[in-house]
Amino acid sequence: MTTDLTTALADVRTLLLDTPNLSRAVAAGRRKGLQPPAAERVEVRPVRLKDGPHLQFTARTGPVVSTRNVPVGEAGEAVDELLAQAYGNLHVETATEVVQVRITKKGDAQVHRAPARHEAGPGAHDRAKQRLVDPDDPVFRVLGAGGDKRRQVEAFVRQLAPLAPAVLSGGGDRVRAVDLGCGNAYLTFAAHRWLSGAARERGKDLVTVGVDVREDVVATGRRAAAEAGLPGLEFAVGSIAGAEPFGDARPDVVMALHACDTATDEALARAVRWGAPLVLAAPCCHRDVQRQLHENRAPLVRHAILRERFADVLTDALRSLLLQVLGYRVEVVEFIDSAHTPRNAMIRAVRAGAPRGSRTAGLLAEYDELTRAWGVEPALARMLTAELAQARQAAL
Structure with missing residues (x-):
């Protein structure tokens, strides 16, 4: 409202x-x-x-x-x-x-x-x-989730909740969500549990697909979903880059939670190409930019620990700028206290349509200034070369 x-x-x-x-x-x-x-x-x-x-x-x-x-x-x-x-x-x-x-x-x-x-x-x-997710939910028992995992689940759903109405209020009777690189799928389960209840209140069905390259992870996810009684939660073996969880249909929600290094970029690129209305990504292990900074002798990145921390910040700043250039409203937020996990940043992106020419030009200027100053090219830009070139052309 x-x-x-x-x-x-x-x-x-x-x-x-x-x-x-x-x-x-x-x-x-x-x-x-x-x-x-x-x-x-x-x-x-x-x-x-x-x-x-x-x-x-x-x-x-x-x-x-x-x-x-x-x-x-x-x-x-x-x-x-x-x-x-x-x-x-x-x-x-x-x-x-x-x-x-x-x-x-x-x-x-x-x-x-x-x-x-x-x-x-x-x-x-x-x-x-x-609690947005009941701590006694059988999902936690099935997954063997302890206190820290439960807190992460609750914190994640609190980031999802205020953005979900934009997806749930759309046309059609089905909502589609995908978790790319789902891994042990704690947050996949939590997102499905909460979103399915919110979708039912609006007379809609929810289908959530967790995608992972490991067959054993997918098999475990399927067994856990059946044991927890979660209809509509599915798992599929596959890569992030090649994922087509709903065939020709576009996902409404794309998640990539603690996907390591450039796996997060693959998920963001996939979401952009789908034109997904809502994207939630909790990045992990920003090694791509960290490696590119290795030869830079500036005091800020001369020492390994500082280089690692700065690479985290720089990578997510560049991801944010690129998503904005390509039509998303973006926030980078802390989704849980660092006492529970040091990888506690989340990129929240809502599809808003391409910004106007002058706005795009300003965002591209900020992006170019950062990449030029630090001599880096983020993986997301390499994956979205054509889309970025089109945005540059439109900004002229």
Whole structure:
């Protein structure tokens, strides 16, 4: 649902100050063309300290984390300060619902609401935790998933949930999702479980296909899907580059979760050629650009550990630019705390149509400047040579 920003922020303010019902909230991302927020990400949650209930604001920028506790009676001003900053995404979890607010380029607010799911558990005052995927779901038992895997599953679905309506509201009675390089398929199962419920609410069926080159992985996935009782979840042996999970039909959702090195690029290239409306990729092992940086003696990449970390950032920045050039609205976000996995970045891309000529030219200029400065050519550009050339021609 799209509404005006003032109304949406007033609603979020009310939810944040309703501390008996608030579980947590997160402000992240930034709105283009405005002063960047003071912190990359702020998490808000109610806590009880010795002198009474407080709202706790935890701000994170890179490795720097700061915490501020404000008495509930004085929290209005702190909440107003937070909402006055140019965050692009607001996520609020309460005892009854999960609210996602995304602020568009035009300054409107796209609001998605979903009912909360509850799990009794430990914590301050035994507050119920909201879960989009039931922690007692038989999927976890079948997969033998422990606490860390369950947290990754929940975090992943929370990234998927606010973007799914754009896919689920389309025409037709079937939604198609594919996980390219699915591996052990924890997140394939989770995505299918959540999406199938959301699709049923709209009178649609969901078919999800996990694709992997290993026959033993595919066989295990098929057995687990049958044991967990997940109709519509299928697995196929095949490469990412050659995947055609639905024949001539286009996938609505393309996932590539911890596909190593250029396997992520293969999945993104496949998604672009399909024109997939929604793409979720959690990259892993950015060795392609890292190898290209090896001869560069700049201080930033002279040492191996710095070169590895910078290659991660540079690769995903270039992937983001290329996807934008080729018609996607892109966000690169942290989908789970690094304590659970160091590979915690996610590329979220929604098909928006090719940008106008001047916008394309600006994105290409940024891309060219980065590749020229560091002497690299990302794998995704090599895989989409024809599409990139066409975009350059259109930008002239």
